[in-house]
Amino acid sequence: MRLLPLACAFALGTAAFAAHAATPAPSISASVPGSGAIVSKTLANGLTIIVWPDHDIPSANYYTFYKVGSRNEHAGITGLAHFFEHMMFNGTTRRKPGEFDRTMEAAGGSNNASTSNDLTIYTDWFPSSALETIFDLEGDRMANLAFDPKVVESERGVVYSERRSSVDNDSMGTLMEQMQATAWLAHPYQIPTIGWPSDIEHWKSDDLRQFFKTYYAPNNAVLVVAGDVDPAQVFQLADTYLATLPRQPEPTPITTVEPEQLGERRIVVERADAQSPIVAYAFHSGIGAGSKDYPTLELLTTILAQGQSSRLHQRLVEKEQAAVDAGAFAEAGFDPGLLWVYAALPPGGDTGKVEALLDDELAKIARTGVSAAELDKARNLKLSEFWREMATINGKASALGSYQVFNGDYRKAFAAPAAFEAVTAARIQALAAKVLRVQNRTTGLLKPTAAAETTITKEGAR
């Protein structure tokens, strides 16, 4: 069944045309070579298109950012955004299941997609000679997606297999899923992106259709094309293949605000097949990706965990040798996310000792702040990261799209180094004091429960 019958799409599309003339990026981007050539415009149907021509290699990227992720799900359809990520490759009313991939690969292209709490991102990497083929494929699946019941059932098995590897058979994956579900009481960030098993087993085709109609619309997407392309040609192809797609009603906003945490939550996950314990903390950061405080959060986690000289690595791995690995990272999307701190222990490791070490290290940064050298180091690490991203058309497309969806303007990508320069040590200390509190965290322990077993080898047992 067609979700958007062609006749309907064409009828609505007659009014679709470029709403704005293409606009060049302002001078703020001039410090990045080639960024002055970026142009963007928004079609009448609401699709924002950003083009960064870059002719270093004869290749291009086509990135579609749909503003939908697991935060848009609810009980019964958890994992649907991720499942949908798969279904967007599985046939349209014009093309059979598998034809999308076969056509793209025959033209020299490859693709992938990823889903997070907030976004589903479809990525195509291809020789620039295949540009029109890519527009044709992408326009078709945005307009004409089909849901063959047989394919839905087969893909269910694929997703379940993915879940078994990344969650069920992986200690860290299991622990994080349980902690995420504990750390959030109200906000849909509690939902695992891969979905709960019983929901994976029970999605209906109607769920998919409704989800598609709501979220996979041009007005809910941002398109970035980077690489060996001519912007005029990109916009012309967009007019041909995308401008005719109808705008859809705006999705219902997610308005739930997570209530303040009133005290520590603790969970223990027991695994019979594990050897190594894990200790992890998840703090509510209170900061979203578009927040002015986001660079402060990034520098805080950098100081805690990036590089061999970082605080957590030095204390837990090098000095105390209590952990095999220690780290921290912050999740931030449309809404404030979690700041994760973790330590992977050796077999037989003392989780109590590791908790005490983590507590001491986190209290120290809140109590005494960070040194000027540490702050400089963190800024330099972020500056290198920025230039590494700007070194590839893939990184460029990713950066522009992320800033467009989370910050409302791709040009802010180029302000990142300056934003990190502007963060003071006092702000990092204040954020640490506010966030890294025991009352604000979920503590997760993964405990191996199997008795030590002796090595058994059976040669030629047949």
Add this chain to the structure above:
Amino acid sequence: MSRLRFVFAALVAFALGTATAASPSSQSIRLPDFQTVQLDNGVTLLLAPRKDVPMVAATVLVRGGSLADPAGKEGTADLLAELLSKGAGDRDALAFAQTVDGAGGSLGFGSSSEAITANAQFLSRDSGLMLSLLADALLRPKMDAAEFDKLRKHAIDGIAAAKDGDPRRLIGTYSDAWLFRGHPYGRPDSGDETSLATITLGDLQAFRQQQMGGDRLIISIAGDFDPASVTAQVRKDFGGWGKASGALPQVSAKARESGRRVLLVDKPGATQTYFALANIGSQHGDPARAAQDLVQTAFGGRFTSMLNTELRVKSGLTYGARSSIARLRQPGDASITSFTKTESTKAAIDLAIATLDRLHQAGLDNTTLQSAKHYIAGQFPPSLETAPQLAGAIAWLALYGDCRDYIDGYLGQVAAATPEQVAAARTVFPDSRDLVLVAIGDAAKIRGVMRGYGPLTEMKITDPRFSPTP
């Protein structure tokens, strides 16, 4: 948390060995001009300046690598490589790390089978500093006993932690160990829990003296730097390094296995079985490389490959199925890997074998062959886009003694591969009667299934080696 639709860890598993044909523009992809400087002590310096972003990448190779590990002390080269940056010159381990991180740089040491490796990336303004750190690490490492003890313990504990992680990351290690049992290629580069426990600081010092020196050193630098000043600094910093005293490791080829043998690695409670089917495949410099890569692409190297189509797309048995070809100086493995829920272990392995049989019986039709040519052509350019990629590419050319045509000519070879050559190249993958099989899974539930594929050997995932005790 991001969930990727599909993870093809080494999609163009062989960027260096892959390239193409489709469009005229992609055929023009070639390495940029680079300069080769030979120092009197044998150091090879490769320079590929390019103005792109204000960063520089360096790849450093010291010929030899893990193949020089003494028997029973696997992991020696890798531990030594890691120890090099744990204090060097006038900096202790912490000061060294603070200097690298403080500049926003990255510097990682390790060992592959044929070379000790260092990969560095840094802001252009720090080129002088980072090269001096590399020189300190290679020529003046402190080799501190306390740091060594920590590293060795860390390496051993890290293996145990990895065994609690996603088994996809381990299946290749077990598969190599089982296929190359008794051969140097079967020894894990990073060692195992048993071999690491036997290594002493003295072993590392002896290895360094015997296997490291200016005559074994290749330094490749790409990015935004001044060639004259970098050359002068490399001469000053590395020009005085003496020769390694020992011989380079020599390895003879392992013959392809006949018949089947099966290893079952028991991971109690696992809800999924991870499996590999392998045999000896191809080697570096194989004249059939381009034709083999076309077979590899169509058989198991891309999303629409025969394997992924059968095991994932059509049947939903797995999240991914792929094949790979490892080319070392001597023939490496050609393998199939996938995973499936415990209950469908037999169905998935049977289907993988049937797909292998179909490759040999039916070959590739012209449409598939042309698609594979275009695919390789389209995916090759991004493998040579960045400074780290260029530095790595030209460093490994030098290590193998290849001329630049190894990369520049590759797309042309792929385009020119005839149907006959491609048909012949199918033999890089084994006949299904001659397979070495490995499965990681819940032995209590899949033992009977695995026994059906050939003589069975079992071990536990908690065993401190990656192969059964000999």
